[in-house]
Every structure is written in structure tokens, then in C-alpha cells.
Amino acid sequence: MTKIDMSVPLAGLSLKTPVMTASGTCGYGLDLLPYLDLSRLGALVVKGISVEPRQGNPPPRIMETCGGMLNAIGLENIGMEAFVAEVLPRLREHRTVLLVNILGESEEDYARLVDRLSEQEGIDGFEVNVSCPNVRRGGIAFGSDPATLEHLVAFLRPRTEKPLIIKLSPNVTDIVDMAGRAEAGGADGLTLINTIRGMSVDVESRRPHLATVVGGLSGPAIKPIALRMVWEAAARVQIPIIGVGGILSGEDAVEFLLAGASAVQIGTAHFRNPAACIEVMAGIEGYLARHGIQAVRELIGAIRVDPSREA
Amino acid sequence: MTGNRRAALTAIVSNREIVPGTFLMAFEEPRLAAEVRPGQFLMLSIPAAHDPLLPRPFAVFNREGPRVEILYRRVGKGTGRLAGLKRGDSLRALGPLGNGFPLPAPSVASLVLAGGVGIASVHLLLLHLLKHQSVPTTLLYGARSHQEIIPLESLEAQGLRIHIATEDGLRGVKGTVAALLSTTPALWEDGAAASTEAFVCGPMAMLRAVVARLNRPGIRTHVSLESRMACGYGVCQGCAMPFKDKENPERVRYRKVCTDGPVFTADEIPWGKTEAS
Numbered sequence: 001m002t003k004i005d006m007s008v009p010l011a012g013l014s015l016k017t018p019v020m021t022a023s024g025t026c027g028y029g030l031d032l033l034p035y036l037d038l039s040r041l042g043a044l045v046v047k048g049i050s051v052e053p054r055q056g057n058p059p060p061r062i063m064e065t066c067g068g069m070l071n072a073i074g075l076e077n078i079g080m081e082a083f084v085a086e087v088l089p090r091l092r093e094h095r096t097v098l099l100v101n102i103l104g105e106s107e108e109d110y111a112r113l114v115d116r117l118s119e120q121e122g123i124d125g126f127e128v129n130v131s132c133p134n135v136r137r138g139g140i141a142f143g144s145d146p147a148t149l150e151h152l153v154a155f156l157r158p159r160t161e162k163p164l165i166i167k168l169s170p171n172v173t174d175i176v177d178m179a180g181r182a183e184a185g186g187a188d189g190l191t192l193i194n195t196i197r198g199m200s201v202d203v204e205s206r207r208p209h210l211a212t213v214v215g216g217l218s219g220p221a222i223k224p225i226a227l228r229m230v231w232e233a234a235a236r237v238q239i240p241i242i243g244v245g246g247i248l249s250g251e252d253a254v255e256f257l258l259a260g261a262s263a264v265q266i267g268t269a270h271f272r273n274p275a276a277c278i279e280v281m282a283g284i285e286g287y288l289a290r291h292g293i294q295a296v297r298e299l300i301g302a303i304r305v306d307p308s309r310e311a
Numbered sequence: 312m313t314g315n316r317r318a319a320l321t322a323i324v325s326n327r328e329i330v331p332g333t334f335l336m337a338f339e340e341p342r343l344a345a346e347v348r349p350g351q352f353l354m355l356s357i358p359a360a361h362d363p364l365l366p367r368p369f370a371v372f373n374r375e376g377p378r379v380e381i382l383y384r385r386v387g388k389g390t391g392r393l394a395g396l397k398r399g400d401s402l403r404a405l406g407p408l409g410n411g412f413p414l415p416a417p418s419v420a421s422l423v424l425a426g427g428v429g430i431a432s433v434h435l436l437l438l439h440l441l442k443h444q445s446v447p448t449t450l451l452y453g454a455r456s457h458q459e460i461i462p463l464e465s466l467e468a469q470g471l472r473i474h475i476a477t478e479d480g481l482r483g484v485k486g487t488v489a490a491l492l493s494t495t496p497a498l499w500e501d502g503a504a505a506s507t508e509a510f511v512c513g514p515m516a517m518l519r520a521v522v523a524r525l526n527r528p529g530i531r532t533h534v535s536l537e538s539r540m541a542c543g544y545g546v547c548q549g550c551a552m553p554f555k556d557k558e559n560p561e562r563v564r565y566r567k568v569c570t571d572g573p574v575f576t577a578d579e580i581p582w583g584k585t586e587a588s
Contacts, residue, residue, distance in 0.1 A: 031570070035317065062539055268541075275317065
């Protein structure tokens with residue numbers, strides 16, 4: 001049997017496999033090293049980096065809920081300069097496609113991150129986290145207002161030659177409009193979806209389980225929502241989509257590819273198994289072999305939908 | 312060399328309730344058994360099950376040859392599922408994780424304090440101390456009910472001095488481990504002359520009370536902390552707790568209980584300000 005081709009092109013990059021890590025679930029990749037050869041990944045997406053270090057939220061920061069978990073880590077990170085000085089040299093030793101997730105509270109923050117990190121060797125592209133509040137615009141998240149999102153992307157676009165992938169928040173009225181706006185601003189790709197806002201209460205103490213009351217829900221509980229949003233966005237935009245939300249297995253990943261994602265990210269599954277990406281890759285390969293498909297690319301958008309049955 | 316470690320897929324050898332609500336589970340995993348140090352932990356999950364979704368942290372209670380033993384109390388959904396496992400059922404175990412207890416020089420007196428199922432975190436340490444210390448080791452062990460106290464005769468036979476406190480008063484002294492510490496003056500006289508290393512694990516209220524009483528010259532106290540965690544190996548950052556900032560002791564900074572701990576010295580913890588939950 002011929003070897004299965006797992007490579008996918010994405011936003012000008014050529015990925016070995018469509019499986020990458022989801023930001024915020026594998027630190028800077030270094031904690032995965034004992035369990036995983038990073039060069040086997042489609043891409044490593046490191047946790048969100050801000051201009052200045054952030055110490056994150058007070059505990060409790062996480063709570064397991066049915067089929068998922070809530071988190072309110074608060075985007076704790078070591079900041080741009082420490083990332084460049086301490087982490088990047090170590091990541092360069094591993095031949096992996098590196099996407100740096102960036103976050104800011106103003107357009108200037110994002111610009112400083114893109115300017116500083118674009119000049120660094122070993123960074124292949126950016127994933128822009130737009131779920132933070134925009135301090136200049138009354139704290140409304142960049143990713144929840146269409147015009148603000150488009151303006152941010154258009155503002156960043158001329159600053160770098162590297163791919164700009166926008167990670168969209170699902171906490172919006174119209175995800176398709178947001179996808180279109182990001183594309184119009186000049187994005188090279190989209191990641192769908194970030195966590196869904198949720199909460200959980202301890203009825204004995206009558207206190208919320210998280211110190212911040214509200215957190216972001218991830219895990220299998222959100223997979224159908226993520227899949228629906230990927231499918232709807234894929235129908236609207238030409239740029240590639242990275243699907244993320246509750247993927248535990250190869251079959252889960254295949255669902256996203258069929259719905260129109262060009263690649264997938266593995267998030268919460270890392271907490272069950274540090275080598276979750278490898279498990280998912282093997283699962284996809286098994287599916288392809290079972291169906292006599294030679295290249296994973298053939299699955300992208302290959303969902304069979306009878307047009308008359310579309311809701 | 313990277314990428315060569317795996318979460319071990321293993322099978323339960325035994326899983327029995329040794330006192331009401333407290334279970335001792337064993338499985339064989341030669342690498343874990345060989346590598347684990349006192350105070351380290353494992354993340355355990357049931358491979359095929361998605362509910363609970365996340366693994367749970369457990370101290371390694373004992374090891375013998377290829378065998379690893381976990382002592383746990385059935386308290387919630389995760390431990391409830393674990394308690395239902397039978398011989399031959401599969402289990403995923405990631406580890407050993409965390410820093411573990413710093414092991415004292417053989418001539419240093421050791422005082423070990425355990426509250427409730429906190430005994431699980433110090434048991435491997437007790438075995439080490441009994442084997443290597445040239446001076447006696449003392450255990451202060453407390454629980455809410457006499458029924459929670461697990462049998463430790465084999466440690467006693469190896470020379471461990473055990474003092475027990477229960478809140479129902481049906482075993483040992485009536486009260487808590489902290490009270491035991493105050494009412495047992497002999498503890499301070501024998502063995503504890505020059506310096507003592509104290510090792511503590513238990514619920515937050517017990518840690519707080521015990522650490523306050525151990526705060527005296529010549530005693531260095533190591534505390535094993537517990538925190539809600541998703542991954543156990545440093546990536547989720549869910550288990551972070553506030554610790555004193557070394558550069559500015561007036562301030563706190565978050566550190567991870569899983570990879571920076573779970574063992575910290577008592578003076579790293581801002582006892583007045585922090586709550587575990």
C-alpha cells in the first residue's frame with residue numbers, strides 16, 4: 001500500500017500533517033518535550049504572548065463540567081521579551097512550524113508584538129487572539145465587534161510578511177460575518193473556535209466554581225458548536241480554516257476536515273494525554289487507510305450535504 | 312532525547328476498600344515504580360471513559376518491585392469511578408510528576424504530619440525515612456473519624472513512632488493533628504534537639520494550623536499542597552496558587568502546584584492571604 005500523504009498547505013505554509021496544538025493547552029511546547037517529538041506536529045501554536053508579562057487570574061482557575069472544562073487562567077504568560085530571550089532559542093532546536101499566538105489590549109499592543117516577533121528567526125506565523133477586551137473601546141473584545149476586528153486585521157496586515165491567522169471568538173451574534181470581516185481585513189487564515197463563555201456554581205457554598213465567576217468552556221461539550229461554526233464560515237470565506245473545539249480522536253478531526261477545515265488543533269485532549277496530537281494523527285491515518293484515501297487533503301470540505309436538506 | 316515518555320496504559324491488579332470509604336489500588340508499571348520518589352504523584356484516568364473527562368492527581372502510596380499502589384478516598388465523581396474498577400480494568404497513568412519531598416540527611420530528625428488521606432502523600436516518605444534515618448522518625452496522624460485511620464502496623468514494626476488524633480475521639484487523642492502537636496511536648500525533646508525536618512500533608516485548615524505551631528527555630532517545614540488541576544505536567548496552568556515573590560516578599564506571584572510543587576517550604580506560602588479553594 002502506498003504511503004498516506006498527510007501534508008496540507010495552509011496560509012502559505014506547508015504542514016506535515018493537519019494536526020497542530022491549540023494555544024493555551026501546551027504552554028510554550030517545552031513541557032511536551034518528554035512526551036512528543038515536536039517535529040511530528042503540523043504546527044506548534046504556543047500560548048498567547050502579550051507585550052508585558054501577565055500573572056493571570058487568582059485561583060480557582062478551572063472546573064470540570066459535563067464533557068468539558070471551564071478555565072479562567074487569565075492569559076498568564078511571560079511576555080514578549082522573555083519569550084524571545086528564553087523560549088524561542090529552545091524552540092528553534094526543534095524543527096517544527098511555529099505559530100505564535102499574540103494578544104493585546106490595544107491595536108498598538110498587537111503592532112508591537114507583530115513588529116518585534118516578525119524579526120525573529122524561527123517564527124513561521126501569527127495566530128491573533130482577539131478575545132481580549134480592547135481598553136480603548138470600553139473593554140469590548142476585539143473579536144466581538146465586526147468593524148473593530150476588520151480594522152485590527154487591516155492595521156496589522158502591512159506590518160508583516162508572515163501569515164496572520166485570526167482566532168475567532170464564538171461569543172458573537174454572527175460568526176460568519178466575523179469570518180468575512182477578518183478575510184476582508186487581509187487575514188491569511190482563521191482559527192475557529194476559541195472557548196465559549198460559561199459558568200458553574202457550587203450549590204453547597206452558593207459560590208461560583210471559578211474565582212472570576214465566568215470562564216471559557218472547552219472540550220467535547222463544545223464540539224458540535226465548533227463544527228457548525230467551521231462549516232458556516234467555510235461556506236463564506238476563501239481563506240483556510242483551522243478547526244478547534246473538543247477534538248479527542250481521529251474521527252473527531254475528520255469531522256472538522258469534512259466540514260471544511262484545512263487543519264485542526266488539539267486542546268483540552270492534551271490534559272488527558274500529552275501525546276494527544278499523535279493519537280489524533282494516527283486516528284486520521286487509520287480512517288484514510290480504511291477508506292482507501294491516499295491524501296488527507298481530499299477530505300477538506302468533502303462533507304456530503306444534499307442542498308435541499310440544508311437548514 | 313525527546314518524545315520517548317508515554318502515559319502508561321496499565322491494568323488494575325487489585326482495588327479494595329481497606330477502611331470505609333478509603334481504597335488501596337495496585338497496578339504494575341515497572342518504570343513508574345522504579346522512578347517515583349516520595350511525594351511525587353501520578354495523573355490517573357480511565358482510558359475509554361470521557362466522563363470524567365480529565366485525569367485526577369494521586370500520590371503514590373507505595374511501590375514494590377513493578378507494583379505501584381495508590382491510596383484514595385471516594386469523594387466525588389472521579390474517585391467514584393476509580394472505586395468501581397476491578398482487577399484487569401485498564402487505567403492510564405502519567406508520571407511520576409512533581410518535585411517530591413527533599414530527603415533529609417540520615418542524622419536529621421524527621422517529624423511527619425498527615426491529615427486524612429494526606430497519609431497517602433507521606434507514606435512513601437515514611438518508608439524511606441525508616442530505612443535510611445539513624446534517628447527515630449515520628450508520625451502525627453489525624454482524621455475526622457476513627458474509621459478513616461488506615462492500619463500502619465508494619466511501619467510501627469519498623470520503628471515508627473505514631474501518635475493518632477481523631478475528631479470523634481474513638482482512636483488516639485480526641486482532636487486534630489494541630490492539637491496533638493501542642494499536647495505532645497515530648498516531640499520537641501527527643502530527637503528534635505538541633506534541627507528537625509517536618510513534612511506535612513492534609514487539608515488546608517490542618518496545614519494552616521500545623522504550620523503556625525511548627526514555626527519555631529530549628530524546624531524546617533515542607534508542605535505538600537493540593538489544587539484542582541487538569542493536566543499535572545505544567546501546561547494547563549489551572550493549579551496555580553499564590554506564593555511569596557522571592558524578590559519582593561510583600562507581593563505574591565502565581566506558581567504551579569504541579570511542576571513547581573506539590574512540595575513547598577512553609578515560608579514560601581503566604582498563609583494569611585491564600586486560600587486553596
